[in-house]
Amino acid sequence: MFVVPAGTYLLLFFGYPSVKNVVMSFQQYTTTTFYTGAAPFVGLRNYATVLSSELFSQALVTTALFAAGSIIGQFVLGLAMALFFQRRFPLNGVLRSLLMLPWLLPLVASATTWKWMLDTDSGVVNDALGGLHLVSSGVPWLTGTSEALVSVILVNIWVGVPFNTAILYGGLRDIPPHLYEAAKLDGAGPVASFRHVTWPLLRPVVGVVLVLGVVYTLKVLDIILVVTGGGPANATQTLATQSYELSFQQFDFGRGAAMSNVLIVLSLVFALVYLRAHRRALHA
């Protein structure tokens, strides 16, 4: 059988962890477990502790803001770039593929660079803003509680724009040119032809891009850990970084599992939306 090896792998590395996470989330599963093998069942206590903690509600809000900000930014800039690259001009192809670079670089490498660029006293961002007289004193990009969230959103937008551009550009290319000619004959200007031709026909692709954006953003860990480490004062702590911290910093795997299950449920809700959008994109 051709599917057996891959199927076995997927069961071991997705099926098993999913089941195990559910089981662990009902257990007191800590470092002691590794020595004694004992992981007593505690019912819903992990969920109760995790969900009722102040940090959870804060992380939930942060996650929502992080996702919303990132996705709006990525999408708007991505669409603008995609529309721009639809024009025919010399070097279009070369520029378009170079644009992919931020998306392909290891997140840790680019996040490290951003961390340095955003340094309050000696970062190039404040240097440039100061040089242009846009700010009088250094912006605490990484140390101010509201600025830090803006910073990680900015970095995530930067990472995601190329992907959005590539997918939306593909969608734009699939729109038959004669529709634009017809719109032009009917006297439609650029705005009208965007509203009546581009947008309706691009809708299925837009759905896919947005939902994938949500799903990818929910699991972002690298950027936040590298750029702010979740700080200052938990201002950039999301559900994903919370889950990481519970399991791998506090070694409370039971609660970490409870938290990551919340994350899985959220992702799955959007995944189902995605699959519906996906099917529509295929049959459109």
Added chain:
Amino acid sequence: MKRAPSRGWPSTIIGVLLLAVMLFPVYWMVNASLQPAGNTLRGGWFPLHPDFSGYATALRDQGTNLVTSLVVALGSVALSLGLAAPAAYALAHFPLRGTDLVLFGVLVTQMVPGIAVANALYGSYNDLGLLNSHLGLILADSTAGVPFAILVLRSFMRSIPKEIIEAARVDGAGNWRAFRSVVLPVSANALITAGVFTFLFTWSDFLFALTLTTTETVRPITLGIYEYIGAHTNRWNAVMATSVLASAPAAVLLAVAQRYVATGTTSGAVR
């Protein structure tokens, strides 16, 4: 490549400017890596007197980590393609019951956050002795490559005409022979696309490196950078040189396999 039209240069200029803004951080990474050592964090806007000592430090400290990343990434490519290619073929060409269910499962796996997988694997890896091992990382990192490769390869293999596979069967080849000597060679482009992306996923992996390695014995370069930030903030040029070295494969693959990167980006998401 289409023939470039003679007009449109103003757009090219705007495009170059857009790109300059988007790629500035990449430039800054390279620029910073060429500044002399020191803890000022401040360097010139241009590396007027390029200083390669950051690279010397980076290679000395992180050389083994680069090799680890290479081994793990290549291992993951081999494992992912080895598992995904037969599965993709079966899903594309055999009228199996449950095909939709399997595909649904594959799509859903792409949505599962890695932290959930790592959380559950840690305990089992501890029991099995897979923590801090190349094999452990290869297996975990392939959670990105296997589903992606199945989707990319399947969508390509569906376009292979049934006739050429049947022709091989008529000539007396078994299912496996037909797969090996007809399907795989025809699918070379799709295999490269899936391979390039699996390589990049694994090479860039931070999450599994962070959670499933706890010592210095097997440490991928991404984790090397992360540890560096903690320990060597007085040698930013070395930190940035390491980032440049870690970014090099992505840049090289983009340069030599542009076409595959483009198809991979679109086919992985929309098809």
